[in-house]
Amino acid sequence: MPEKSNHRLKLIRSASKLFQHQGYSASGVSQIISESGTPRGSFYYYFPEGKEQLADETVRLTGEEIRTMLEGGFAGAKTFADGVDQVASMIADWFEKSGWQAGCPITTVHLEKTPQNTVLTKASQHVFTSWVETVQKIARQYGHDKQSSELAQALIIGLEGAWVLSRASKSKAPFYVAAKMVKMLLK
Amino acid sequence: MPEKSNHRLKLIRSASKLFQHQGYSASGVSQIISESGTPRGSFYYYFPEGKEQLADETVRLTGEEIRTMLEGGFAGAKTFADGVDQVASMIADWFEKSGWQAGCPITTVHLEKTPQNTVLTKASQHVFTSWVETVQKIARQYGHDKQSSELAQALIIGLEGAWVLSRASKSKAPFYVAAKMVKMLLK
DNA sequence: GCGCTTGTATGGTGATCAGTCTATATATAG
DNA sequence: CTATATATAGACTGATCACCATACAAGCGC
Numbered sequence: 001m002p003e004k005s006n007h008r009l010k011l012i013r014s015a016s017k018l019f020q021h022q023g024y025s026a027s028g029v030s031q032i033i034s035e036s037g038t039p040r041g042s043f044y045y046y047f048p049e050g051k052e053q054l055a056d057e058t059v060r061l062t063g064e065e066i067r068t069m070l071e072g073g074f075a076g077a078k079t080f081a082d083g084v085d086q087v088a089s090m091i092a093d094w095f096e097k098s099g100w101q102a103g104c105p106i107t108t109v110h111l112e113k114t115p116q117n118t119v120l121t122k123a124s125q126h127v128f129t130s131w132v133e134t135v136q137k138i139a140r141q142y143g144h145d146k147q148s149s150e151l152a153q154a155l156i157i158g159l160e161g162a163w164v165l166s167r168a169s170k171s172k173a174p175f176y177v178a179a180k181m182v183k184m185l186l187k
Numbered sequence: 188m189p190e191k192s193n194h195r196l197k198l199i200r201s202a203s204k205l206f207q208h209q210g211y212s213a214s215g216v217s218q219i220i221s222e223s224g225t226p227r228g229s230f231y232y233y234f235p236e237g238k239e240q241l242a243d244e245t246v247r248l249t250g251e252e253i254r255t256m257l258e259g260g261f262a263g264a265k266t267f268a269d270g271v272d273q274v275a276s277m278i279a280d281w282f283e284k285s286g287w288q289a290g291c292p293i294t295t296v297h298l299e300k301t302p303q304n305t306v307l308t309k310a311s312q313h314v315f316t317s318w319v320e321t322v323q324k325i326a327r328q329y330g331h332d333k334q335s336s337e338l339a340q341a342l343i344i345g346l347e348g349a350w351v352l353s354r355a356s357k358s359k360a361p362f363y364v365a366a367k368m369v370k371m372l373l374k
Numbered sequence: 375g376c377g378c379t380t381g382t383a384t385g386g387t388g389a390t391c392a393g394t395c396t397a398t399a400t401a402t403a404g
Numbered sequence: 405c406t407a408t409a410t411a412t413a414g415a416c417t418g419a420t421c422a423c424c425a426t427a428c429a430a431g432c433g434c
Contacts, residue, residue: 007381021303022212022299022300022303023210023211023212023295023298023299024210024213025209025210025212025213025299026211026212026299028420028421028422029421029422029423030420030421030422039381039382039383040382040383040384041381041382041383041384042381042382042383043423044422044423044424045380045381045382046381050422050423051422051423100302101302103298107298107351108210108298108299110351110354110355111210111290111294111295111298111351111354112209112210112212112213112295113209114354114355115287115288115354116208116209124355125355125356128351128352128355128356129355132352150364150367153352153360153361153364154364154365154367154368156348156352157344157345157348157349157351157352157361157364157365157368158344158345158348158368159348160347160348160351160352161343161344161345161346161347161348161349161351161365162344162348164294164297164298164315164344164347164348165315165319165340165343165344165347167297167298167301167302168297168301168311168312168315168316169312169315173340174340174344177337177340177341177344178341178344178348180337180341180372181341181344181345181368181369181371181372182368184368184371184372184374185367185368185371187371187374194411215390215391215392216391216392216393217390217391217392225412226411226412226413227412227413227414228411228412228413228414229411229412229413230393231392231393231394232410232411232412233411237392237393238392238393
C-alpha cells in the first residue's frame with residue numbers, strides 16, 4: 001500500500017484514539033492531524049466534507065473492527081458463556097493496558113451527536129445494530145435461539161457500562177461483573 | 188429563596204441539560220447562559236473559577252440528585268429485584284419522555300475529562316462511588332450482604348449501558364434487559 | 375521533458391471560544 | 405438617605421475553531 005493512502009488511515013486512527021480519550025468536540029482537527037503525523041495540507045483533500053466525514057468514517061471503520069474483535073473473542077469458546085468471559089477479559093486487558101484512557105470511540109461521538117447530527121447518528125446506530133446482530137448470530141450458533149436478542153443486547157450493555165465505571169475506578173472488576181451479568185441470563 | 192440565587196441554580200440546570208444532550212466540550216458558556224435565561228454578567232460572579240467550576244458543581248449536584256432518585260426508586264419495593272425493576276422503569280420512562288435526548292450528565296463529562304482534568308475526574312469518581320455505595324447499602328438492607336457490592340456495580344453498569352443503546356435505538360427495551368441482567372444475579 | 379494527477383504548504387477567513395475588565399444597577403443594612 | 409455589598413451589562417482580549425483558497429511539490433505515464 002502506498003505511503004500516501006496510509007495518511008488517510010493514520011488520520012482515522014488518530015481521530016479514533018482522541019475520540020476515545022476525550023470525545024468528539026474536544027478533539028480538534030489540528031490536534032487530530034498533529035497526532036496522526038500526516039501533512040496538514042492533506043486533511044481536506046482526503047476528507048472534503050471535513051471533520052464530520054472523518055468522524056463518520058472513524059465510527060464505521062472502528063465499529064467494524066470492534067465487531068470483528070467481538071467475533072474473534074468467541075473463537076474457540078465451547079459455550080456462549082465461555083465466549084462472554086473471553087470477550088470481557090480481552091477488552092478489560094486492552095483497556096488496562098491503555099492506562100484506562102482508551103475505550104469505545106463510537107460512544108463518545110454517539111452521546112455528543114445523536115440525534116442532532118444526522119450523519120453521525122446513522123453511523124453510530126449502524127455500528128450498534130451490527131454489534132447486536134453479530135452477537136445475536138453467535139448466540140444462535142451456541143443454541144440460544146430464543147434469547148439471542150436479549151443476550152446480544154446484554155453483552156453490549158454490559159461492556160458499555162463496564163467501560164464507564166472502569167475508567168472511574170481504574171479497575172477491570174466492572175468487566176467481570178458485566179460478564180457475570182450476561183452469563184447469569186443463561187440460567 | 189431570592190430570585191438571584193435561583194440564577195446560580197438555573198445555570199447548573201442548563202449545564203446539566205446540555206451536558207446530557209451533547210457533552211461538555213460542545214456546551215459553550217454562552218449557550219449555557221442563554222439557555223438558562225440568566226444575565227450574562229452574572230456567570231463569572233457566581234462561578235469565578237469558570238466553566239470547570241460550573242461543571243464540577245453540576246456533576247456533584249445532579250449526581251446527588253440521581254443518587255436520591257435511585258434511593259427513591261427502591262421505595263416500597265418488597266424485594267431488591269422489585270426495586271431494580273422500579274428504578275429501571277422510572278429511568279426508562281424519564282428518558283423516553285425526554286425524546287431520548289436526556290441521559291446521564293455525569294457520564295459525558297466523565298468520558299471527556301477523566302483522567303486529564305483533575306477536578307472533574309474527582310467529581311465523577313465521587314459520584315459513581317456514591318451511587319455504588321448507596322445501592323450497596325440498599326442491597327444489604329434486603330439481605331444481600333454477600334453480593335451487595337456486585338449487585339450495586341451491576342445496577343450502575345446496566346443503567347449506563349442501557350442509556351447508550353437506548354439513545355441509539357430510541358427504545359426502552361435496553362433498560363428492561365439491564366434490569367433482568369441485575370435480577371438474574373440473585374439466582 | 376511535458377502534461378496531467380495526486381498530494382501538500384501555508385496564509386487566511388469569519389466565527390466562536392473562555393475569560394477579563396470596567397462601569398453601572400440593584401439590594402441591603404444602618 | 406447613604407454607604408456598602410451584591411449582581412449585571414457589555415465591550416473586549418487572545419486563542420482557537422473548522423474550513424477555504426491558491427500556489428507549489430511530487431509522482432507518473434507517455
